[in-house]
Amino acid sequence: MTIISLSHIDKSFGPVRIVKDLNLTIEDQEFLVFLGPSGCGKTTTMRMVAGLEHPTMGDVAFDGQRMNEVPTQRRDVAMVFQNYGLYPHMSVAQNIAYPLKLRGIALGERDKLVAKAADRVELGPFLKRMPRELSGGQRQRVALARSIVRTPRVFLMDEPLSNLDAKLRVVARAQIKHLAEDLKVTTIYVTHDQVEAMTLAHRVAVMQDGVIRQLGAPEDIYNDPADSFVAGFIGSPAMNLLPVQAQVSGLLAEGGLQIRLNAPRPGALLLGARAEDMRLGSLDDAHLQADVFTFEMLGESTMATVMVGQTLIAVKAPKDLRLRSGARIGIHFDPQRLYWFDAASGARIRD
Amino acid sequence: MTAGFHPDAAPGYTPSATERSVHWVRQLAVIVLISAILLPIAWIFLTAFKTPRDVYSISSALWFTPTLENLQTVFREPWNLGNKIFNSFAVAGGTVLLAMPMATMAAYAFSRFDFRFKQSIFLVVIASQFIPAAVVVLPYFLMFKEAGMLDTRTALVLVNLSIVLPYAVWMIKGFIDAVPMEIEESAVVDGASRARVIWEIVVPTALPGIITAAVFSFTLTWNEFLFALIIGKQHALTLPIGLIGFRTERGDLWELMAAGGVLITAPMFLISLLVQKQFVGSLTAGSVR
Amino acid sequence: MKRHRAHARSCAPDTASLRKPSVSLLRRIPAQWLLLTPALLFVAAMAVFPLVYSFVLSFREWRLAKSVTPQGWVGLQNYWYLLTDDPDFLEAIQVTSVFVVANVLVTLLVSLGAALLLNKAGRINTIARVLLILPFVMSPALVGISFRFFLNGEYGIVHHLIGLAIPSMVDTIWLADKTLAMVAVVAADVWHWAPYMTLVMLGGLASVPKETEEAARVDGASAWAVFRDVTLPQLLPVISIVLVLKTVFALKAFDIIYTLSNGGPGRSTQTLAYFVYETAFNYYDMGYAAAAAYILTAVLLVASGFYLRLVFRK
Numbered sequence: 001m002t003i004i005s006l007s008h009i010d011k012s013f014g015p016v017r018i019v020k021d022l023n024l025t026i027e028d029q030e031f032l033v034f035l036g037p038s039g040c041g042k043t044t045t046m047r048m049v050a051g052l053e054h055p056t057m058g059d060v061a062f063d064g065q066r067m068n069e070v071p072t073q074r075r076d077v078a079m080v081f082q083n084y085g086l087y088p089h090m091s092v093a094q095n096i097a098y099p100l101k102l103r104g105i106a107l108g109e110r111d112k113l114v115a116k117a118a119d120r121v122e123l124g125p126f127l128k129r130m131p132r133e134l135s136g137g138q139r140q141r142v143a144l145a146r147s148i149v150r151t152p153r154v155f156l157m158d159e160p161l162s163n164l165d166a167k168l169r170v171v172a173r174a175q176i177k178h179l180a181e182d183l184k185v186t187t188i189y190v191t192h193d194q195v196e197a198m199t200l201a202h203r204v205a206v207m208q209d210g211v212i213r214q215l216g217a218p219e220d221i222y223n224d225p226a227d228s229f230v231a232g233f234i235g236s237p238a239m240n241l242l243p244v245q246a247q248v249s250g251l252l253a254e255g256g257l258q259i260r261l262n263a264p265r266p267g268a269l270l271l272g273a274r275a276e277d278m279r280l281g282s283l284d285d286a287h288l289q290a291d292v293f294t295f296e297m298l299g300e301s302t303m304a305t306v307m308v309g310q311t312l313i314a315v316k317a318p319k320d321l322r323l324r325s326g327a328r329i330g331i332h333f334d335p336q337r338l339y340w341f342d343a344a345s346g347a348r349i350r351d
Numbered sequence: 352m353t354a355g356f357h358p359d360a361a362p363g364y365t366p367s368a369t370e371r372s373v374h375w376v377r378q379l380a381v382i383v384l385i386s387a388i389l390l391p392i393a394w395i396f397l398t399a400f401k402t403p404r405d406v407y408s409i410s411s412a413l414w415f416t417p418t419l420e421n422l423q424t425v426f427r428e429p430w431n432l433g434n435k436i437f438n439s440f441a442v443a444g445g446t447v448l449l450a451m452p453m454a455t456m457a458a459y460a461f462s463r464f465d466f467r468f469k470q471s472i473f474l475v476v477i478a479s480q481f482i483p484a485a486v487v488v489l490p491y492f493l494m495f496k497e498a499g500m501l502d503t504r505t506a507l508v509l510v511n512l513s514i515v516l517p518y519a520v521w522m523i524k525g526f527i528d529a530v531p532m533e534i535e536e537s538a539v540v541d542g543a544s545r546a547r548v549i550w551e552i553v554v555p556t557a558l559p560g561i562i563t564a565a566v567f568s569f570t571l572t573w574n575e576f577l578f579a580l581i582i583g584k585q586h587a588l589t590l591p592i593g594l595i596g597f598r599t600e601r602g603d604l605w606e607l608m609a610a611g612g613v614l615i616t617a618p619m620f621l622i623s624l625l626v627q628k629q630f631v632g633s634l635t636a637g638s639v640r
Numbered sequence: 641m642k643r644h645r646a647h648a649r650s651c652a653p654d655t656a657s658l659r660k661p662s663v664s665l666l667r668r669i670p671a672q673w674l675l676l677t678p679a680l681l682f683v684a685a686m687a688v689f690p691l692v693y694s695f696v697l698s699f700r701e702w703r704l705a706k707s708v709t710p711q712g713w714v715g716l717q718n719y720w721y722l723l724t725d726d727p728d729f730l731e732a733i734q735v736t737s738v739f740v741v742a743n744v745l746v747t748l749l750v751s752l753g754a755a756l757l758l759n760k761a762g763r764i765n766t767i768a769r770v771l772l773i774l775p776f777v778m779s780p781a782l783v784g785i786s787f788r789f790f791l792n793g794e795y796g797i798v799h800h801l802i803g804l805a806i807p808s809m810v811d812t813i814w815l816a817d818k819t820l821a822m823v824a825v826v827a828a829d830v831w832h833w834a835p836y837m838t839l840v841m842l843g844g845l846a847s848v849p850k851e852t853e854e855a856a857r858v859d860g861a862s863a864w865a866v867f868r869d870v871t872l873p874q875l876l877p878v879i880s881i882v883l884v885l886k887t888v889f890a891l892k893a894f895d896i897i898y899t900l901s902n903g904g905p906g907r908s909t910q911t912l913a914y915f916v917y918e919t920a921f922n923y924y925d926m927g928y929a930a931a932a933a934y935i936l937t938a939v940l941l942v943a944s945g946f947y948l949r950l951v952f953r954k
Contacts, residue, residue, distance in 0.1 A: 052854055054364035068364050072857040085855030089873040098869070099859040146859070156858075378764060380757055385768050388775060388835060394797055395786050407795045457679035464671070474948065476679065479687040481944035483892045485916035486933035489697065489926060490690035513686035516679060545671055574779035576895040581921065591781040595899060605789050612782050619777040624770065 001028050002062055002153040002186045004049060009058035011044055011210075018044050020210040022058070031180050031187045035197040035233070036207035042190045045207075046156050049188060051075050062153060078147035079156040083163065084139050086131040086146075092118070093127040096145045103150070117149040121175070137168045144176070148183060155180065155187040161196060173199060194234050198222070206230045228346035231272050231339055237303070240278075240313045242271045243343055254309020259288045261333060264340055264351040272339030275314040279332050280304060280321070286330025288313075295323045304329060392616075398609035406606045421610035432611055435593040439615075442504050442589060443572040446511040447565050453512075454519035455527075455561060459549055461520070462527040463535075480517035484577045487513075492581050502584040510578045515568040522567065526560025527553060566626045570619055590615045691937075698931035704924035711927075718931035729932060731907050732915040735822075736891065739911050742826045743890040748882060750834045752875075755841035756867075769842065776836040780829075784899030787828040791815060818908035821901050825909050828896050833889065837882050844878030845871070877950070884947040891940050912936040 004026040011019040019041040026032045034042035047053040048060055051072035060067045067075060078099075079085075087095050093114055100110045118124050121141040131139055140160060147155060160176070161169045177200050180187050191197055197204045198218045206213045206221060206229075214226040225231035231239045244251040246263030251271065253259055263269055283289055290306035290313070302317045306329070315331055323329065340349040366374070397413075398406055399422065405415040425432040461473050491510055492501075500506045530553055538548045554561065576591045583592055594615065597608040698718055702710040722729045758765045775783070790798035791814040803810035814820045848871055856866045894913045897903060903910035903918065910918070916936060920929035 050858060052857070069367065072854075073860045073862060076860075077858060079855065079858040081851045081855060083849070083851050085849070085851035087852055087855070087870055087873075098856070098861075102860040102865060143855075146855075377757060377760075381764050381768050384754055384757070385764075385771060387831070388768075388771050391786055391790065391831065392774065392778070394790065395782075398789070409795050409797075409800050412797065412800075453679045453682065456675040460671075460673075460675040466670075472676075472680070474952075475688075476683050478944060478948065479683055481888055481892075481940050481947075482687060482691065483913055483916075483933065483936050483940055484894065485892075485913045485920075486694050486930075486937045487687070487690040488917075489920055489930055489933070490693040491686075493693075493926075494690070509686060512682060516683060520679060570777050574777075574781070576779065576781040576898070577917070591779050591895075594779075594781060594785060603789070608785055608789070612786065615782060616778055619779075620774060623773050623777040 003028050003064075004154065004186060004188070005059075005061045005064070006045070006049070007059050007061070009045065009048065009055050009060070011041070011048065011053065012056050018210055019048075019055075022210070022212060024205060024212065024215065026186060026188065029184050029186055031189065031200060031202045033189045033191060033197040033201035033204045034207055035191060035194060035204050037192055037233075040207040041210040042205075042207050043158055046158060046188050046190050049154065050077050050079055050156055075154075076152050077154040077156055078150070078152035080140075080143045080147050080158065080160045082159045084131075084143040084160075086139055086142055088131050090130075091127070092123060092129050092131070092134070092142050095131070095142055096149050099146065099150050113149050114145075117145040120148065120179070121145045136163055136165075137172065140164065140172060141175075144179070148179065151183070152185060155183075155185050157187070157189045159191050161193070162191070176200065195236065198234070206233060225272075225339065225348060227348055228270050228272065228341040231341070231348075235274060237275050237314050239272050239274050239339070240311075241341070242273075242308055242311050242313060244269055244271050253288075254311065257288065257290065257308055261287050261335070261338070264349055268343035269349070270341040270343050270346070272341060273333050273337065275303065275316045277334045277337040278315045279334075280315055280317050281330050281332045283328065283330040285332075287333045288331040289328060290331065292323050292325050292327045292329055294325065306331070395609050395612045395616075398606060399613045401606055401609075403604075403606055406609075421606045422613075425607050425610050425614070430593065430596060430607065430611075432590070432593050432614060435588050435590050436614065438504060438507075438587060439573055439590040442507045442511060442587075443569050445504070445508040446515055446572045447569050449508065450512055450515050450519050450568050451561060451565055454516055454523050454564065455554065455557075456549075457516075457520050458523035458527050459553060462524050463532075476520055477517050479513070484514075488577060488581055491578065495582060501582060502587050503582075504587045506582050507579060507587055507589070510582065511572040511575055514575065514578075515571055518571070519564045519568050522564040523557065523560055526557040526563075529560075530556045563626050566622050570623065573615070573619060694930045694933060697927055698934050700927045702926040704926055714927070718928050719935070722928070722931055722935065728907060728910075729915060732910050732912050732932075735907070735909060736911040736913075738822065739826060739893075739909070740887055740890040742822075743829055744883060744886045746826065746830050747834045747837055747886050748879065750830060751837035751841050751882060752879070754834070754838040755845055758838070758842060759845050769839075772835040772839050774835070775832050778832070780832055780893075780895035781899045783828055783832045784896040787824060787831075787896075788815070788900050791824055815901055816905050818905060821905055821909050825897055825900055828900055829890065829893055832896065833886065837886065840882055841875075841878060844875050847878075848874045880950050881947070884943060884950060887943045888940060888947060891936065891943065912939075 006022055006024045006026075009019055009022040010017070018039075022041075022045060034045060036042050044053060048055050051067070051070065055068065062075070087098065090098070093111075096114045096117055097110050100113060105113070114127070115124070118127055121144050123138065123141050123145055126134065126138060126142075131142065134142065140163070143160070157176070161172050164172055173196060176189075180200075189196075189200060198221075201218055203215060203217055204221050205215045208229050214221055214230045216224075221230060221234055225234065225239075228241055232241050242253060242259075244253050244259065244263070246266045246269050248266070251259040251261055251263060251269075259271070261271070263271075288306075288308070290308060292304055293307045293312065294305045296303045296305070297319070299319070301319050302321050302323075303314050304317055304323055305312050305314045307313075313331070317323075340351075341347060342349060400417040400419070401415050402418050402420065424430070457476070461469065491506075495501045495503075495506045534552055534556065535548050538552045539545075543551065573589075574591060575589070579587075579589045579592050583589065590611070594608055594611045597604045597611065697710065699713060699715055700710045701712050701714045701718075758768050787798075790796045793799060793811075793813045799814060812820065814824050852870050852874070853866050856870045861869060891911075892913060893911065894917065897909055897911060897914050898917075901909045903914045912932065913936065916929050916933045919925050919932060923929075
C-alpha cells in the first residue's frame, strides 16, 4: 500500500528551473504515466521520487511519511533505467540477484526468487549469460526482472521502451502492462510516446516546461484536453489545430479562407478537430473548401491533407477513396466534436 | 554520483550530520592534495628569489627580501644558462618539427590502410617506447663518437626523435582514427588526390591531436636528461644538464639551481595548462574508452 | 578500436597512370609505404639497430679505458658473472624490486583515492584537476634536485617540517639512511607520476556508466557496496593499465635517482637502470654494462608485453 504525494516540488539545476511547483498525489496501485516532450521535467520528477535527485523545494512523501532525507537505498523502490543500467561484469542471474544479495537473503532462497522473476519475463534460458551477449529486448527484460525480484513499494520506469525497435515495443508494452497488473504495485512510468501513455496508464500527467498541463485518465485527456498543447500532443495523427479569427459571419483562416462555423466567442482562436472526427463530403455545404496538398494511403483508411495558410489540416477518409493532389475537396466538421482554444494562451474555451 | 550538495542546502533537502562531515573531510583532503602538488613547486619558485643567506637558513623561510640576483647570475659565466636555454629550444623545436610530419604520415598509414604485417610493425613502433634508455645509450654514444657527432645538437635531436616518435605516432593515430572516413571520401569524390586529402582535410581535422602530440613531445625533449648527459659535453648542453652544473665541489648552490628550475619549468607549466585536457586521453586511448 | 580500413584497391599500383608517357616514380609505390618509410627507417636506425648492437656487444669484453675497440668474445660470461658472482648487480636487482613494488603500490592507491576524491563537481575539485598535470611536466631531474634540497639536514623544508611533527627525526639525515633514502626516492617518483595517473583514473571513472551506479543504489546498495560491487569491477581495465604502465616507468627511472641520491647511500638506491649507467660511464666496462642492460630489457619486455596485450585487446 503506497500512496506517493508530491507537494510544491520545485527543482532547479543552477539557474535553470526544471520543475515548477508540482503537486500530485499518486494513488496506491495506480499506474501513472508522466508524458511530455524532452526537457519537460518528467524524468527529473521521477528521479526525485527515487531519491536520485533532491528537490530544491517541496516534499516527497510515501504514505504520508516525508522521504526527502531518506537515501535512495532505503526507499525500497525499484527502477528500470532508460539504458537499463545492467551490471556489465555480472551475469544475468547475478544482476537479478543483486538486490536480494544486498538484503542478505540466503543463496538457496535467492536462486529461487531469481528463477521466478526470470521466468516471469521469459529469461529462464539466459541466466548464465553476460549482458553484452544479449539483445536490446533481452537486456530490457533483465532490468525488469531485477526490479520485480523483490516486491518494492514503488515501480519506476524511465522510458524503458525507447531503445527497442517498433515491433518489439508493442510486445514489451503488453508485457509491462500485464506485469504491473499482476504485481499490484504503485507505478510511475515516464515516456514521450503518447501511445504508450494511452495504453498503459490509469492516469496520465501531461507535462510541459516543468508544469503538469493536465492530469486525468487517458480518455479524458483524449476527449477533453485542457489546453492546445495537450490537444496537439495526444492522438495519432495529432489533432488539427487551426488558427482562426472568429467573426460574426464565421471563421476567417489564414490565406483568406472562410470556414462556415460559429465560434463561442470572437477574437483570435485555435480551432481543434481530430482527423477522424471530420469527413470529406459535398463542396456546397462543406464547412471548408480547399485543395488537396497530399493524399496518403494508410491501409485501414486514407488521409487527405490540405494547407490552410501555413497549417496542414488532415482528414481521415475511407480506405477505398482516391484523390489527386490539387483536387478541390469539401471538408465537413462534426459540430459536437470541436475544440476551441484561445490563440494566445492555448487555454481551452468551454461553452 | 549525485549532484554535489552544499551543507547549507535549500529547504527541500537537509543533509544529515554524517553527510556534512564527510563533505568537509573531502574538502580538506582535496586541499591537502592541492598543497602536496603546489608546495614543492612554490618552494622552488620562492627559493629562486632568495639570497644565499636566506636559502641556507630555515628561519627566513617565508620572510625574506626577494632578489632578482639569482636570475641574473645564472646567465653569466660560468653557468651560461642563456646558451643552454637556446640549446634546449633548438633541440626541442627541431625534434618536434621533424617528428610531427613523420609521425602524422605514419599514423595516417596505420589508421587508413591495411597491409601485411601492419599489426606487427605498429607494435614495434609503439614498443620502442619501452626500451630502457640504459640499453641504447651505449650504442648511441659509440655511434656518435664514430661519426664525430658527440656534443652536437643534431645528435640530441636524433636521439630525442627516437624517444618521441612512438608516443607521437600513437597519439596522432588515435586522433586520425576519430576523423570519419566520409570526410575523406567526399574529398576524393570532389577530385582531391590523396596527398591533398591528407594535407587539406585530415590534418586540419586532427590538428588538436597533432598539437597535443607536439606539446607532449616538446615536453619530453625539453626535460630529457640521460642522453643529454652522455652526449653533451661543452657545446650541446641543455637546461637539465645546466641544472646539475650547480652542484659544485664547494657545495650545492640551491638558489641558483632554483632559479634554473624556474626557467626550465615555467614554460612547461604554461604550455601544459593550455592543452591539458587532451594530454591524458591520448596516451591511454582505446583502453579507457 | 580499428574502425576505418582503406579499400584493398589502394594497395595496388595505379596501373592507369603507368600507361602515361612520363609518370613519376612516386605514383607507382603504394601510398602507405611512402608515408611510413621515414618513420620506419628512423625507428629501425635509432631503435632497432642500437638494440641489436647492444645485444652483440653484451657477448664481448670491452673496457673503454684500455682500448678504443671491443676486445674479445666472451660468450655468456658477462651474463653468467652478473647473475651469479656480482653482489652489486644482485643488490641492484633487490633495490629495483623494492623500488618498483613500493612505487607501483603507492601510486595506485594514491591515484585511485585522489580520483575518487576529485570525481565530484565543485570549484575546489576543478582547480585540483587542473593542477594535476603540473608535476608530470616538471623535469624529473629537477624533481630529484628539489627533493634533495627539501630533505637537506640544515635548511631543507621537508626535513624541518617532519622534524616538527616527529621530534625523534629532527636530526636524521635522510639521504644518509638506507631506508629513508629509498623512501625519498619513491616519494619523489610518486610525486612526479601519481597526479598524472590520477587523471588517467578520472578518465576511467568517467567511463563507468552512471546508470549502473544508480541502479545499485536503487537496489539498496550503500556507498561502499556501490563502489565494491559496481564501480571497482568496471575500473579494473584502467587499474591494470596504470599498474603495468607505472611498472614500466619505474623500471626505466633514472633521472630522479641520479639527481636525488646518486644511487646512495652506498648502493641502496641503485636500481638496474642506474647500475647500467654506472658500469658504462663510470667504470667504462661496456660489454658488461650491455649485458646488464639486456637483463633489464628482458624484464621490461615482459612488463610491456602485459601492457600491450591489455591495450590491444580490442
